[in-house]
Amino acid sequence: MARRILSATVAAVLAATVLTGATPASAFSIAVLRPVSWAYTDLHHPLQSFLGQDASAPVGARFGDDGYHSSRSYFRFDISQLRGKQILNADFHVHERSLCDNVSPVQLWLTDDVTATTSWLHPPRQRELLAQVEVGCGRDVQLAWDIDDRITQWLDAGRDHVTLSMRVSGWQEFDSRYGRAFGDNFLSVLTNLPPSGVHGVSPCGADSQNMPYLNGDLLLRGTYSDSDMLPENGSQYEDVTFAIWPVNNPAQRREFFRASYQDGVAELDWRDFDLAEGVYAWVFKVSDRSSESAWSSECFFGVDRTRPDVPTVASADYPDDGQRHGGTGIPGTFTFTPASPDTARFGWSLGGDVMRYVDAELGQPLTLQIAPTAAPPMRNVLRVHAIDRAGNFSAEARYEFLANDTSPELSFVVGGVSLPSTMTMSTQLPGAAEFRYTIDGGPQSRVPVGPQGSTTVGVVFEQTQAVVAVEVWSATTLLGVTRQQFIVDSLPDISVAHQPGSSEATVTVLPRRAGIVSYLYQLDYAGDYFPVTANADGSAVFTVTGLLNGYHTIEVISYTAAGYAAQASKMFEIVNTLRQGPYVSSPDYHPSPEPLGGVGIAGRFDLDGNFDADHYVVSYQGGPEFVVSCQWDCFSASFTLAPQHSGVNTLTAWAVYPDGSRSLPSIYTFEVA
Structure with a gap:
């Protein structure tokens, strides 16, 4: 096998793995296996063992202070953690630590294990030459040998440990010009396990008799696991194949390919497709581009877009006959009867309130208690929908009835939050004997109805929103109910x-x-x-x-x-006699960073704002007051004044009203050059 120097990409991945233990965000894991033990032999000491020395691994001949040496090095690795995994790539790595002048033929061997008696004259038996490469010169160069197939073979043979040996080939083993020293020896192995735990989540019935029903929109969702996906990776891409078919026609099976963007979650959004009504099965499998899982177990669901028929509504306590019955807040029995056998639940609302949903036995009537809320002349309007297993709503069934106005009246004097308040309960119902009330769902209190049908009690509201429920009873019967929700003022x-x-x-x-x-x-x-x-x-x-x-x-x-x-x-x-003083301004002596005008140089001053005044009076530098007359009204008036002092000068002005009263003073300062 050819010697190779790691590419920058692989080297960076391995460096990150060695230094941080991180795993790259792809469908494989990197195992860095360092020797569990190592040894070398030395011709200079032919019967001596050198186990676990704190030194570079010598290979070939060299001269030392004590004379001539020639060595072979052995590295024992535990490969048991790789069992059961797919080996994508395996390399034996070393760092060259020597300086040299010649290319050296270095061999990598599989040998028997090193023992305590291993020496130059008693070396481990060489089993297989794995590679011979021509190693050049250069300190700290990282070298690697491919051993992908060998790792797989050793694992298949049941081996948990292997020993690898490095030696110089042939006669060069005894020539010091070809000797080498290596360090940082390890195996880097890229492994993969196929995705597993493939499991359909939704919609997923166990069979065609026990399955969810949908009305069209469909999101197939499954989960899986991949041991090569670690939290450090973040999201990675997996190839997911979904298959779906009508149960009564498997030949219409269709497959769809998607990428899973979330670790362990596979989804297929079916809103882009049109499924006919019927029963369907679906499965999925996951590929990590190196291997794939088995298909998941079959999941079943039904598609139903047909609305159920309108149900019927009936009540013996509150019949729809135009007559008054019962009373507001007093529950009565109502029965919703489906007109379609696949009705699974009902939705109902009373008087425009929010829709409430109640599950029912499939295709069976539902009986429940409903209390009227509207008093005459208003009618109670009950709206009911039948809902099938797929979530299709029937058209509305409308049921109207009248109830007697039996609600007690409530009035409050609210002191505030956690402060004493009072509540007055009143009723004119014959036979009324007792009020029963709760505040914010707390314990129920009971008080007798007063002689005039009214009772006042002290209450305390602990929150800024209060809910009060009051019942009025005869000796044995509920006569009326009311419920009020209101804000408890907590502002000063x-x-x-x-x-x-x-x-x-x-x-x-x-x-x-x-x-x-x-x-x-x-x-x-x-x-x-x-x-x-x-x-x-x-x-x-x-x-x-x-x-x-x-x-x-x-x-x-x-x-x-x-x-x-x-x-x-x-x-x-x-309402008082103190009115705002006039607004004083001047185009000649206005506020400025630099002094203006000069001593004896006259300037104009304006008085504004007091339109209902009779005239103005002004004092310069706290001296005698002088009158400034208004020309038409006193919304504005002007006068001329020549400053008598350099530096800061002050005017004080008042508006004087027809009754002789004055406004507040206005003070105006300006700086004279």
Whole structure:
């Protein structure tokens, strides 16, 4: 067999395997077998054994400090782990460790095992020359010899271990010019096991009498295993063959080929094909491109696209006769009778509610309890569909009936989550003796009906959504039922008190959840949030100041000790004498990075925004006030002023109203050169 140097690709794969233990993402595994033991013999010590030395493996002649040597090296491998696997490729690898001048004919032999007495004069028996190659020179070159067929033969012969020997051929074995030293010896074996565990999953009946039915859309799905697929590989491609045929005509068998993109899962989407009604069988097998599995066991399914006939609906408790019967919330017996023998379940809805599905014995009537929900003059409308084994729906059966209005009335005063609330239950039904109620599916409580047919009880709602169910009973009979679902308000309750003419407001916050310890509030969605500590009962009272005329919004967030937060807001109006001051601007002395104008240089200043004012007054640098008159209305007014100081100058302006009241002051600063 020819000597060969590993290709870059194979070398990279082997390097990754040796260094990390990873397996490449394809349908094979790589086994790297290192010698379980090794030895060499030496002509210089013809009766001595050299077992498991920590040195390179010597092959051929060499000169040492103690004289002349000639050696052969032996490597024992355990190949038992390869039994039962397909051998795709097997190589014996070595790394050359010597420097040399000549090409050396190196032989690879199968020999008997090395023993404790193995020596130059008592070597293992040579059984078969596996290869002879001309080994060139070059340190750390990796060399490989093909032994694919031999590995398979040894395993077939029942061998668990083999010993391989390296020697130099013929007379060159005794010529030091041809001596070599090798290291890092190992077998690399690419193996494969065919996919196994091929098993149909869906649709998969055991036979044509016990199988699922479909109405057209079909996804064949099976599972399998492949020992060559390891989690490190990620997804790999497997070739999957599906076969499907009508049970009554196997000659119409068709096969379809797909690639499995998911480890261990094979699928065939049948929505692209048109299957006639009937009974079908299907199987599949998997190929990893080196070998293939056996066919899976047969799976059976039926195709049925025919809708079942409309069922009939009847009830002795609530007949469809135009008369009132029973009462709202009081269950009655209803019977759905199929008109088709393959009916397997029913779907029904009452009053536009969601469709509910109930399995039935094949082709047999179904009896169940249904409670009416609509009170006169509304009719209860029951819609029923028969559904066959394939999932085909019949047309709708519509059944209408009337029920007496017997539901008790409910009203609530809700305190909040985990806070005391009250519930009032009322009924005018003759003979009503007791209310029975549950909250959120909890234990049922019973209280007598009050003298006027009304009873109020204290309740506590622990969640922000509550479901209350109430029954009213006579001494022995259920008379009526009601059920309500509602939101329990957990947001803080905010009220604001304000005296006209004041710029302050008093805010009172009441908790809508137990355990409130603090609040944060913000005014008009701007600025900082301010903290407020709650009172022992969870309430808080605080004052906000400096409020201008107009509408304001206060936002309040409540907190429990555990950090639960709830947020609410409240809009309120302030009516007082404090109005916003005028807007001051100047085209000549406007805000600027550099000083403008100069001392004694006049500039124009504008006042805007207070359209209902009578006039404006202005103070320069905190000095005497002067009047700025309005030309038509006071939406805008102007005046001229010559600054008297360099640097920062200040104007203060007010709007003055017909009643003599003033707005808040507006302060305008500018810098003069």
